[in-house]
Amino acid sequence: MTAPTPPRPRSLLDFQGWTPERLNALLNNADTMNQVLDRPVKKVPALQGLTVCTAFFENSTRTRISFELAARRMSADVVSFAAGASSLSKGESLRDTVEVLTAYKVDAFVVRHPASGAAHLVARYSGKPVINAGDGRRAHPTQALLDAYTIRQEYGSLEGKKVAIIGDIRHSRVARSNAELLPKLGAEVVLCGPATLLPADLAALPGVTLTTDPREAVRGAHAVMALRLQQERMNAGYLASLQEYAGRYQVNEALMREAESGAIVLHPGPMNRDLEISSEVADGPRSRILKQVENGQAVRMSVLYHLLVGRD
Amino acid sequence: MTPKATILTADEVRRALTRIAHEIIERNRGAENLALIGIHTRGIPLAHRLAQKLGELEGVEVPTGMLDITLYRDDLSEVAHQPIIRETQVPFDLARRRVVLVDDVLFTGRTVRAALDALIDLGRPASIQLAVLVDRGHRELPIRADYVGKNLPTARAEMVKVKLQETDGVDLVELHDLPEAAQ
Numbered sequence: 001m002t003a004p005t006p007p008r009p010r011s012l013l014d015f016q017g018w019t020p021e022r023l024n025a026l027l028n029n030a031d032t033m034n035q036v037l038d039r040p041v042k043k044v045p046a047l048q049g050l051t052v053c054t055a056f057f058e059n060s061t062r063t064r065i066s067f068e069l070a071a072r073r074m075s076a077d078v079v080s081f082a083a084g085a086s087s088l089s090k091g092e093s094l095r096d097t098v099e100v101l102t103a104y105k106v107d108a109f110v111v112r113h114p115a116s117g118a119a120h121l122v123a124r125y126s127g128k129p130v131i132n133a134g135d136g137r138r139a140h141p142t143q144a145l146l147d148a149y150t151i152r153q154e155y156g157s158l159e160g161k162k163v164a165i166i167g168d169i170r171h172s173r174v175a176r177s178n179a180e181l182l183p184k185l186g187a188e189v190v191l192c193g194p195a196t197l198l199p200a201d202l203a204a205l206p207g208v209t210l211t212t213d214p215r216e217a218v219r220g221a222h223a224v225m226a227l228r229l230q231q232e233r234m235n236a237g238y239l240a241s242l243q244e245y246a247g248r249y250q251v252n253e254a255l256m257r258e259a260e261s262g263a264i265v266l267h268p269g270p271m272n273r274d275l276e277i278s279s280e281v282a283d284g285p286r287s288r289i290l291k292q293v294e295n296g297q298a299v300r301m302s303v304l305y306h307l308l309v310g311r312d
Numbered sequence: 313m314t315p316k317a318t319i320l321t322a323d324e325v326r327r328a329l330t331r332i333a334h335e336i337i338e339r340n341r342g343a344e345n346l347a348l349i350g351i352h353t354r355g356i357p358l359a360h361r362l363a364q365k366l367g368e369l370e371g372v373e374v375p376t377g378m379l380d381i382t383l384y385r386d387d388l389s390e391v392a393h394q395p396i397i398r399e400t401q402v403p404f405d406l407a408r409r410r411v412v413l414v415d416d417v418l419f420t421g422r423t424v425r426a427a428l429d430a431l432i433d434l435g436r437p438a439s440i441q442l443a444v445l446v447d448r449g450h451r452e453l454p455i456r457a458d459y460v461g462k463n464l465p466t467a468r469a470e471m472v473k474v475k476l477q478e479t480d481g482v483d484l485v486e487l488h489d490l491p492e493a494a495q
Contacts, residue, residue, distance in 0.1 A: 025396060028396070028397075029395070029396070029397045031399075032380070032383075032397040032398070032399065032400070033397075035399070035400060036383070039433065039434060040434075040435070041433040041434075043433070044383040044384065044430075044433070045383070045384055045429065046382075046383040046384070046385075074383075305383075305395060305397075306395065309395050
């Protein structure tokens with residue numbers, strides 16, 4: 001007897017409930033979305049009549065633009081909500097805000113919030129599909145998906161690939177989401193950073209190892225991802241000095257020599273050039289950083305399509 | 313599932329396509345500036361076969377493409393479970409071309425409507441014509457085919473199943489009763 005198919009997740013809050021089959025289908029459909037973006041008419045009517053609300057309680061111009069363009073390319077209406085200019089500043093709760101927007105017949109939410117778990121709350125109060133566009137330190141699933149897609153685009157598959165992620169792992173929702181996603185798709189993930197920025201609990205994730213040695217992390221890697229060093233960490237005492245950090249953990253040509261010969265370099269942006277990544281590498285032939293940005297739109301189109309179209 | 317009738321045998325499929333190829337040439341006064349675009353899934357091999365016949369008859373190579381209409385459907389709430397989008401590939405300029413859209417079965421007309429929208433987003437052909445292997449009626453939109461292999465009056469509770477060598481290992485058109493759950 002075959003096992004019943006698990007219900008399709010209604011939201012993308014993290015990767016819980018997302019099987020490798022569904023994730024691969026989503027990435028396959030992103031190929032088609034990329035084709036749409038290459039056409040003279042970069043728009044399809046797939047989400048016509050639906051309204052997507054981008055609710056950003058934390059600044060992020062790039063991610064918001066990527067989502068809004070993705071929704072518009074699919075013919076959805078987009079309403080944009082910025083916390084600073086809203087009634088939240090007058091004391092309204094997140095719950096009330098979400099319930100008001102739901103009463104306006106919004107069909108889906110894209111949520112960015114500084115608090116971990118906020119996207120779950122929006123899903124509960126709205127009853128609508130929610131895409132987590134980054135919540136606290138917890139998850140940033142569409143960034144991880146576009147990273148996976150970019151690596152897959154290079155190698156055809158993630159099966160058996162080694163991905164090194166270097167930097168402030170502790171505070172990075174990107175690292176956490178990648179550590180959840182990439183092994184589901186068959187890749188091995190090595191997380192690397194100074195001991196103060198490397199939470200041991202992540203080693204419990206299947207397919208994930210931790211190291212403080214960047215050479216060990218990069219050795220034999222097919223993709224190397226540098227994370228943005230959030231300079232406010234300096235004040236919190238996590239790092240001795242930026243120079244020391246850059247000297248040991250910067251993704252540069254010397255470090256990349258340890259990787260596979262055709263290895264690619266990723267960065268979720270925005271970059272601190274010549275701190276966590278050298279300009280030479282960021283602008284070099286291995287860099288897929290702008291490709292990630294381009295793929296982000298296609299992947300987000302595919303995510304919106306998966307969540308808003310079809311029935312169980 | 314046992315078919316209640318065989319509508320076209322392999323030979324009849326071949327003859328129908330040959331006749332359609334002749335009709336395309338006659339109507340377009342040759343095969344210059346023509347292009348064939350098959351609608352996923354079985355429209356694609358049919359388009360390739362027609363291109364081959366046009367080549368044999370006219371000595372010209374007619375470009376072919378493939379079109380997926382998933383993103384253009386107007387029945388989104390009825391799309392199953394996991395939406396799979398397939399490849400659209402039209403590797404030639406549509407401008408000033410006479411395009412023949414090719415599909416296996418013409419039914420409600422909604423697939424063709426979606427295909428027209430999809431095609432027009434890719435370029436501006438001089439004209440668009442429609443060729444189908446079977447027209448089973450029950451149109452919900454004012455759409456008709458320019459070339460029809462077989463006109464087949466059917467009941468709503470019936471299903472026309474086209475099988476082709478390229479996709480099913482055999483050329484055959486059958487009529488089935490729709491399973492009750494699908495009615």
